Amino acid sequence: xxxxxxxxxxxxxxxxxxxxxxxxxxxxxxxxxxxxxxxxxxxxxxxxxxxxxxxxxxxxxxxxxxxxxxxxxxxxxxxxxxxxxxxxxxxxxxxxxxxxxxxxxxxxxxxxxxxxxxxxxxxxxxxxxxxxxxxxxxxxxx
Numbered sequence: 001x002x003x004x005x006x007x008x009x010x011x012x013x014x015x016x017x018x019x020x021x022x023x024x025x026x027x028x029x030x031x032x033x034x035x036x037x038x039x040x041x042x043x044x045x046x047x048x049x050x051x052x053x054x055x056x057x058x059x060x061x062x063x064x065x066x067x068x069x070x071x072x073x074x075x076x077x078x079x080x081x082x083x084x085x086x087x088x089x090x091x092x093x094x095x096x097x098x099x100x101x102x103x104x105x106x107x108x109x110x111x112x113x114x115x116x117x118x119x120x121x122x123x124x125x126x127x128x129x130x131x132x133x134x135x136x137x138x139x140x141x142x
Contacts, residue, residue, distance in 0.1 A: 025071035030114035
């Protein structure tokens, strides 16, 4: 039963173009001339994370933009037992946090070059951050 839930959660989080492997996203980004978004989220406990996902990342405008210009990676840190990720994914997400989010901020969204260089960082979910503003900021790095 737990494996079925894990698979369903994987499909849920990966839908909409989001992956869970930064190295793959970086490798795919280079030849496609794309940038990478790395989002650290607490999907089942972090209110600002949930709002950012719903209001920005799941908006049609962002999805259209991301389809052509971004590779998307979510490093999720759920707390509820029913939402736990496979142990390998937890370990991988922790390694990403050690490198890119050592202060443990949630949400934390990074814009990365295909080489993994941090170009821009958004801490939390600023109330004045709109999808349009985020897209314009990302476009300024192309």
